Amino acid sequence: MNEITESRKPPVATTGILGWLRMNLFSNWINSLISLFVLYILIQFVPWILNWTIFAADFKYNFNGEQIINREMCSRVLDPENGGACWAIIYVRFYQFMYGFYPRDEVWRVNLSYAMLVVAVVPLLFDKFPFRKHFLKFTYIFPIIAFFLLNGGFGLESVSTNKWGGLLVTLVLGCTGIALAFPLGIVLALGRRSNLPVISTMCTLFIEFIRGVPLITLLFFGMVMLPLFLPEGVNMDGLARVLVAVTLFQSAYMAEVIRGGLQAIPQGQYEAARSIGLSYWQMNMKVVLPQAIRISIPSIVNTSIGLFKDTTLVIIVGLLDLLGIGRGALADTTWLGLAYEVYFFVSLVFFIFTFAMSRYSLYLEKKLKTGINMGAD
Amino acid sequence: MSEDSIISLQNVNKWFGDFHVLKDVDLEVKKKERIVVCGPSGSGKSTMIRCINRLEEHQEGTIIVDGIELTGNLKNIDSVRKEVGMVFQQFNLFPHLSVKENITLAPIWVKKMPKAEAEELAMQQLEIVKIPEQADKYPGQLSGGQQQRVAIARSLAMKPNIMLFDEPTSALDPEMIKEVLDVMIDLAEGGMTMIVVTHEMGFAKTVADRMVFMDEGRIVEQAVPEKFFNNPESDRTKLFLSQILNH
Numbered sequence: 343m344n345e346i347t348e349s350r351k352p353p354v355a356t357t358g359i360l361g362w363l364r365m366n367l368f369s370n371w372i373n374s375l376i377s378l379f380v381l382y383i384l385i386q387f388v389p390w391i392l393n394w395t396i397f398a399a400d401f402k403y404n405f406n407g408e409q410i411i412n413r414e415m416c417s418r419v420l421d422p423e424n425g426g427a428c429w430a431i432i433y434v435r436f437y438q439f440m441y442g443f444y445p446r447d448e449v450w451r452v453n454l455s456y457a458m459l460v461v462a463v464v465p466l467l468f469d470k471f472p473f474r475k476h477f478l479k480f481t482y483i484f485p486i487i488a489f490f491l492l493n494g495g496f497g498l499e500s501v502s503t504n505k506w507g508g509l510l511v512t513l514v515l516g517c518t519g520i521a522l523a524f525p526l527g528i529v530l531a532l533g534r535r536s537n538l539p540v541i542s543t544m545c546t547l548f549i550e551f552i553r554g555v556p557l558i559t560l561l562f563f564g565m566v567m568l569p570l571f572l573p574e575g576v577n578m579d580g581l582a583r584v585l586v587a588v589t590l591f592q593s594a595y596m597a598e599v600i601r602g603g604l605q606a607i608p609q610g611q612y613e614a615a616r617s618i619g620l621s622y623w624q625m626n627m628k629v630v631l632p633q634a635i636r637i638s639i640p641s642i643v644n645t646s647i648g649l650f651k652d653t654t655l656v657i658i659v660g661l662l663d664l665l666g667i668g669r670g671a672l673a674d675t676t677w678l679g680l681a682y683e684v685y686f687f688v689s690l691v692f693f694i695f696t697f698a699m700s701r702y703s704l705y706l707e708k709k710l711k712t713g714i715n716m717g718a719d
Numbered sequence: 720m721s722e723d724s725i726i727s728l729q730n731v732n733k734w735f736g737d738f739h740v741l742k743d744v745d746l747e748v749k750k751k752e753r754i755v756v757c758g759p760s761g762s763g764k765s766t767m768i769r770c771i772n773r774l775e776e777h778q779e780g781t782i783i784v785d786g787i788e789l790t791g792n793l794k795n796i797d798s799v800r801k802e803v804g805m806v807f808q809q810f811n812l813f814p815h816l817s818v819k820e821n822i823t824l825a826p827i828w829v830k831k832m833p834k835a836e837a838e839e840l841a842m843q844q845l846e847i848v849k850i851p852e853q854a855d856k857y858p859g860q861l862s863g864g865q866q867q868r869v870a871i872a873r874s875l876a877m878k879p880n881i882m883l884f885d886e887p888t889s890a891l892d893p894e895m896i897k898e899v900l901d902v903m904i905d906l907a908e909g910g911m912t913m914i915v916v917t918h919e920m921g922f923a924k925t926v927a928d929r930m931v932f933m934d935e936g937r938i939v940e941q942a943v944p945e946k947f948f949n950n951p952e953s954d955r956t957k958l959f960l961s962q963i964l965n966h
């Protein structure tokens with residue numbers, strides 16, 4: 343043992359890149375073995391993937407410099423040995439992937455909605471955002487603006503939802519599902535914990551029923567059964583019916599996540615709130631829910647990621663979301679057989695969104711760990 | 720019920736399931752009276768005072784607070800809670816709100832007070848508990864003694880006529896007990912009606928008008944501190960006092 347008392351340098355190479363490598367990848371022989379194996383896989387596949395997706399790939403033109411207009415012109419069809427991905431199919435159909443069959447003259451409305459979505463969501467996610475309070479006012483009215491903008495009204499030409507498709511449908515389903523399921527989930531979670539047996543039983547039954555049923559069943563329910571519950575003559579839009587199903591589905595999961603957060607709130611918080619005279623709703627809105635939601639944000643984001651991916655199931659009931667448009671492209675005889683490109687692209691778009699959500703959830707987790715008692719608000 | 724009682728418990732009985740936790744409890748508290756309740760752990764002290772602001776429900780007997788009878792009537796419960804402040808052993812501050820926000824919450828939402836006025840009120844209450852400089856901190860940044868004083872300020876902001884204290888210093892490190900007791904002594908001298916569950920016998924001797932001793936769900940003995948400490952009637956009181964004073 344070294345007996346000196348003054349501070350000394352850390353042991354060899356626990357700092358710097360070498361130190362990091364030693365500590366994380368080669369700390370013992372089994373770790374080293376796994377690291378080498380992973381390294382081998384990476385060396386084998388990464389260059390190949392990069393080459394296929396980028397360096398040897400066609401974007402607009404093939405290797406002869408001709409603009410690609412059908413599958414026969416793709417480099418990889420002309421030269422299966424050396425050709426990479428043929429992204430021309432995405433290029434040619436990019437409009438459909440983004441907007442479906444939304445009329446081209448009106449597409450500025452979708453683009454404007456996308457831009458406003460960013461303005462509505464970013465301040466919601468970051469509590470240090472400058473002038474956040476004012477931006478949040480916009481966040482609340484954004485759904486209404488977007489509804490009329492996309493759907494028509496107030497002098498805008500009406501665009502029927504069966505013309506909507508691609509990313510537009512994916513985002514409408516994902517965002518609306520999440521945004522509506524959140525308040526509904528809170529109500530269900532509170533209801534399930536209510537002291538009134540009628541309310542708690544009803545909420546429990548609803549939650550357990552929805553969670554016990556696959557989303558596809560609910561989608562069929564929305565499509566086929568929901569119209570039967572509506573008064574005669576009322577014709578509900580197809581997308582709206584699917585939205586009802588998606589929202590009900592998501593609210594049950596949201597309720598369970600929030601209930602988990604509620605369970606972490608000590609009894610003393612309720613008693614203190616009661617003792618200073620707050621009513622049931624004041625107690626929940628001001629004391630209990632802000633804490634419970636803060637605790638459950640990471641799980642809320644996780645179920646939201648789940649929903650975002652599950653929206654691809656709407657293809658079953660005939661809506662053309664991003665994946666639906668992709669499958670449509672594959673069925674087109676001029677582009678037949680470019681499945682790799684289409685699925686890769688669709689996966690990439692989903693990945694960008696879900697990866698962002700998952701990073702956000704990690705960021706919050708870290709922030710909450712350090713800030714739980716500091717009221718990071 | 721005697722003429723000038725502000726709190727009156729008559730023949731109160733309560734059960735937790737089959738467990739008979741309060742047995743025929745009778746207690747009359749006059750305006751501005753200071754009562755100290757003591758007794759072994761599990762004797763029902765907390766339960767009794769929690770019945771007074773209806774955090775617990777009694778099943779038999781009557782409880783009347785400031786002329787309002789506590790029944791299932793929700794309006795009555797709300798009115799009583801506005802009259803009665805409570806301080807808990809574990810402080811129970813709201814960790815997501817700043818000290819100032821903890822105090823202004825109820826005035827703003829229950830009394831519909833404008834925010835600026837509520838904040839001024841909060842600062843006054845913080846002066847009373849002697850920590851105005853902590854107004855913008857969060858509970859997690861304060862010591863136990865400071866947190867408990869904020870909790871007292873939070874209750875006082877509702878201008879209650881009655882304050883209930885449930886072992887307010889039991890969760891505190893010894894060096895912080897005094898700062899909380901000092902605030903409570905100030906309150907007592909200001910004429911607040913108080914029921915304090917505590918084992919701080921020095922505090923009891925200085926402040927209490929009357930001692931109440933509970934054991935196994937019953938009020939065994941009530942007496943002025945002088946008599947209670949020097950000449951208790953019941954053997955159970957004697958035993959309890961010998962245990963607690965030799966500590």
Ligand SMILES: Nc1ncnc2c1ncn2[C@@H]1O[C@H](COP(=O)(O)OP(=O)(O)O)[C@@H](O)[C@H]1O
Pocket residue numbers: 735738740758759760761762763764765766767
């Ligand atoms: N919510 C409850 N459910 C069941 N038993 C309880 C509950 N609260 C308290 N008790 C029991 O009632 C008895 C009296 O509790 P309490 O009033 O807290 O005593 P004290 O404050 O005198 O220590 C204890 O035996 C305790 O275990």
Ligand SMILES: [Mg+2]
Pocket residue numbers: 764765766885886
């Ligand atoms: Mg107790």
